Every structure is written in C-alpha cells, then in structure tokens.
Amino acid sequence: MILERLEARSFRNYESLTVEPGPGVNVFVGDNAQGKSNILEAIYLLATTKSFRTSRDTEVIRSGSSETVINGNVRREDELSAEVEIRISETERKSARINGARAARAVDLLGVLQAVFFGALDLRLVNGEPAARRNYMNLAISQVKPAYCNDLGSYRRVLLHRNSLLKRLRDQWFCDNGLEAWNQQLALYGSRLIGARRLLADEVARLAGTAHEELSGGLEEFTVAYVPSPSVPEAAGAGDIMSAFLDTLARLSEEEIRRGTTLAGPQRDDLRFRINGMEVRTYGSQGQQRTAVLSLKLAELSFIEAASGERPVMLLDDVMSDLDDERRTRLMERVKGRCQVFITCTNLRGFSSDLLENAAIFDVAGGTVQRRSA
DSSP, X not given: OEEEXXXXXXXXXXXXXXXOOOSSEEEEEOOTTSSHHHHHHXXXXXXXXXXXXXXXXXXXXXXXXXXXXXXXXXXXXXXXXEEEEEEEEXXXXXXXXXXXXXXXXXXXXXXXXXXXEEEGGGGHHHHSOHHHHHHHHHHHHHHHOHHHHHHHHHHHHHHHHHHHHHHHHHHSOOSSOOHHHHHHHHHHHHHHHHHHHHHHHHHHHHHHHHHHHHHTTTOOOEXXXXXXXXXXXXXXXXXXXXXXXXXHHHHHHHHHHHHTSOOSSGGGOEEEEEETTEEHHHHOOHHHHHXXXXXXXXXXXXXXXXXXXXXXXXXXXXXXXXXXXXXXXXXXXXXXXXXXXXXXXXXXXXXXXXXXXTSEEEEEETTEEEEOOO
C-alpha cells in the first residue's frame, strides 16, 4: 500500500500540513524540534488511531486549537483506494471517517492503512517493562485482525469488573459472590488473546531470527519466546487454553481475594528475547538491543504483509544515525523497493548516493515542509 497524500490541520506544531510522498523512500531532513517526527506521528495515528508518543490523544492538538483533523489518501495493492480521516477533539470523542462515511468507532480505521514504526523509544521493547512488549503484540495483531481489538476491549472491561469484585470480597466475604461468572468471561476473551498472541510470537520468532542474522552478518542468533499467563502447552487449542485459564483462576482465587486483584491472564503476558542464548535485556549491549528491536520491527512488517497481503508503510524516526554503516546498509536493502518508507534525520550523511537519487527528500523547518526539486 502507498500513502499518496497526507493532510493535517492544527496538529502539533503544524497549523496546516500537506505532504505528497513518493511511492518509495521519503526522507524528511531538518534540525531537531522542527516537526519531522510529527509527520510520522500523523501517519501512525491514521494507521493505528494511537500516538507512539503519548496515551493522551488531546496532546497532539496544536496549542490554541480545540481539535485536530488528519486525512490520508491510501492506494492499496488490491487496487482499492481509500480516503481516511481521524478527528481528535478537546470536547468530543475521537472519531473517524472512511471514504467520507463516519465510522461507528475510531478503531474501525484499523487495517485500512497499515504502518510499522521504529524510533528511539522502542528500545523499551527489550529493556523496558512487559507492558511495552504486550503493546507491540496488540498493535501488530490489531492491524491484520480487527476482531482482536474487540476481544482486547472486552477482556479489559471484564478484568476491571472482576478486580472491583475481588476488592469487595477482600473487605467483606459473601457466599453468592458471582466470581465464577466473571471467571468464565475472563477465560473466554483471555483465551482468544493468548491464542492470537501465540500465533504472532511463533511468526515473529522465525522472521526476527532471519532478520537479525542478516543485520548482524550471521554473527548472532536471536530468539523470541512467548511467555503467556497462565502457562499453557505450545500445542494447546482454544478449548485447552480456556480450561487451563479457568483451572488457574480457581487455584489462585483465595490469593486473589486476599490481594484484591487478578493474578493470571494476558495482562501479565511477556516476550523473552535472547542473543546467542543470553538475555538481551540483561546482557545485551546498546547496539545489540537496538538491532534486536529493529529485527522485531522488520518481523512485524513481514507478519502484516503475509497476514493481509498488503505491504505496510515503514516509519523510521531518527534511527539511522544510531546504526553503524553496515547495519544501516543492510536495513535499507531490506526495505528499499519492498514498501513505502518514511525516514526522519537531521542530515543526509550516511545515506548512499544511490538511495538519495531515487528518494523524495523534504526539508522541514519551523512547521513547514518543502519537497526538494529533482
């Protein structure tokens, strides 16, 4: 798929933004704090309905404005084109339009434009808390399986109600407490999440291992292991996962009531990464951690492409200078000509002349974007 046009109004430092990207590599160059990353953030919002910077949607609204609107024209490989829009307001719920028609929910945008983002903060994937790794799984799956987003929302609502009940039971026990009914609902949606995450993890393990081998010149073996909660056999089907979940909840019930919280479930899932058998989080150098994250992002790209038949756009936010010449070259060889790429940087040093000759280059300064003449 190709993003043919991007427009935004009152977004971050842009009063008005219009970009017509090229179908291949697009490079946005300029000093820091000029608005380069904001362009990638706008694209990512159109693809995922979320910002890669903040969990508070309204933070993207330009100071002094009450709402922001982002539009994009997408040309897909299935020869269908789509115009997508997302609107974020200080006073109303986030909304979306597809081909001019208002969507029932903003998340209905998922899958129309697909994107994979890699930036400096993504190092949290390997050295941060498990929530970052769960978010990686959630976003990758949601872009190819929108129903997963529904299951995730349902699971979170059930978890909230169950935790509320556990807190009340901790303070005052009563026999007909309704916990079993919540267990059934939690296990139903939770088993669906675990099954989808296991399929993703299996594919990511294979794809990231191959990508990492190439990026490291064959010197390192990168492995990915999914650690579900509760623990279930690798070959377990949906029914087996649900049974294991219910058994675990029954076994933990007294402790959960004592603590007033749910102690098992996908909200405690994790991914474990190793290079040559050693934990990346503990023993990996910063260079190894960065390459591990890049391998995961390339695996996400391949996973989405294989699952949807569409090649997502790749967003690389100021990461080229953090890679050595060899790994930078290998990265561009992996994505150049394969998908539409958006890169931000402060200068063009480190890019090959061949890449720059065929790239669309944009100068970004003070909230303005100007494409260089060929």
